Amino acid sequence: MVELKSVAEIEKMRAAGRVVAIALQEVRKNAAVGISLAELDQVARSVLAEYGATSPFLGYQPSFAHSPFPAVICASVNDAALHGIPGRYRLADGDLVSIDFGATLHGWTGDSAISFPVGTPRPADVRLIDTAERALAAGIAAAVPGGRLGDVSAAIGRVARAAGYGLHTDFGGHGVGRTMHESPSVPNDGKPGRGMKLGPGLVIAIEPWFMAGGHDSYVVDPDGWTLRSGDGSRAAHVEHTVAITEDGPLILTAL
Ligand code: MG
Ligand code: MG
Numbered sequence: 001m002v003e004l005k006s007v008a009e010i011e012k013m014r015a016a017g018r019v020v021a022i023a024l025q026e027v028r029k030n031a032a033v034g035i036s037l038a039e040l041d042q043v044a045r046s047v048l049a050e051y052g053a054t055s056p057f058l059g060y061q062p063s064f065a066h067s068p069f070p071a072v073i074c075a076s077v078n079d080a081a082l083h084g085i086p087g088r089y090r091l092a093d094g095d096l097v098s099i100d101f102g103a104t105l106h107g108w109t110g111d112s113a114i115s116f117p118v119g120t121p122r123p124a125d126v127r128l129i130d131t132a133e134r135a136l137a138a139g140i141a142a143a144v145p146g147g148r149l150g151d152v153s154a155a156i157g158r159v160a161r162a163a164g165y166g167l168h169t170d171f172g173g174h175g176v177g178r179t180m181h182e183s184p185s186v187p188n189d190g191k192p193g194r195g196m197k198l199g200p201g202l203v204i205a206i207e208p209w210f211m212a213g214g215h216d217s218y219v220v221d222p223d224g225w226t227l228r229s230g231d232g233s234r235a236a237h238v239e240h241t242v243a244i245t246e247d248g249p250l251i252l253t254a255l
Contacts (some may be wrong), residue, residue, distance in 0.1 A: 001183060003177055004184065012106055013109075013110060015206075016103055016108045016109055016110040017241050019241075020103045021253050023047035024099060024101055028116055029249075031099075033091055033118060033119045034091065035087075036091075038087055038088060040073060040075060041075070041086040045072050048072060052105070053080045053105040056179070057180075058072050062181075065224050065225060069083075074086075074099070075093050078096055079233060080226050080235065081098065081227050082171055084225070093120055095119070096129070096235075097117075098235070098236060098237040099114055102180050104180075107178060108177065111205045111239060112240055115129045125234060128210060129236045129238075131160070131165060132209070132236040132238045135156045135159035135160060136208055139206040142154075144154040145228055145245075148197055149186060152186055152198075153186060153190025153191075156188045157189030157190065160188070160189075160210050163210075164212075166190050166211035166215045166216045166229065167189060167248055168216050171209070173185070173186030173205045175203065176204065184204070186207075200245050202249075203242070204242055205239055209235060214231075217229075217230030219233070
């Protein structure tokens with residue numbers, strides 16, 4: 001079942017989304033060469049505490065995982081695309097980092113992700129991140145009343161294919177609201193004009209993730225969480241929580 005949100009509820013979601021945006025900004029500011037991923041997780045925990053928010057990631061255990069997620073951020077480095085567990089690894093010059101983060105405030109949740117280079121960026125990584133961000137923008141632009149869910153999916157897939165990147169429709173976008181993962185699911189590829197009709201009050205997380213090598217396969221580490229490109233190439237992942245309003249898409253996880 002898809003729950004549509006009222007204008008007042010969307011405002012509450014915007015408050016949760018703002019905490020997400022602030023935390024991601026703080027994590028990025030601290031993500032210099034030499035810092036550990038566990039230390040970045042602490043940065044995000046501090047922001048949650050400061051705003052009285054809780055983590056929808058911590059302790060989360062979906063059907064695919066054999067253990068609950070132990071942190072408040074997903075930190076995925078280089079060939080890791082999604083769901084990386086922040087541990088003792090210390091960032092090195094030239095790493096490509098993706099941070100995924102959610103916050104729940106007063107019963108409403110926001111979900112967002114950023115990818116960025118650490119230290120000296122590799123041109124190929126800059127292009128990959130830029131393309132993922134363009135796909136996110138294209139998906140958001142398609143999230144308008146009267147459109148279809150397939151328009152959002154198709155917009156993302158089109159950008160990935162034009163750039164020659166690999167994409168997989170597992171682990172795409174989703175409805176978000178009282179919980180992090182709600183209906184409908186928003187795959188990162190699809191057919192325009194198909195799927196659920198988009199109307200005011202629908203709130204979705206849109207989250208392209210692409211693999212530079214152009215292959216569509218992925219592998220999961222023995223930890224049951226960390227998802228890596230199947231060909232070892234680098235990956236990028238970006239995400240916003242977006243409300244569809246009478247006036248068009250409204251990004252809830254932007255400052
Ligand atoms: Mg996310
Ligand atoms: Mg998400």
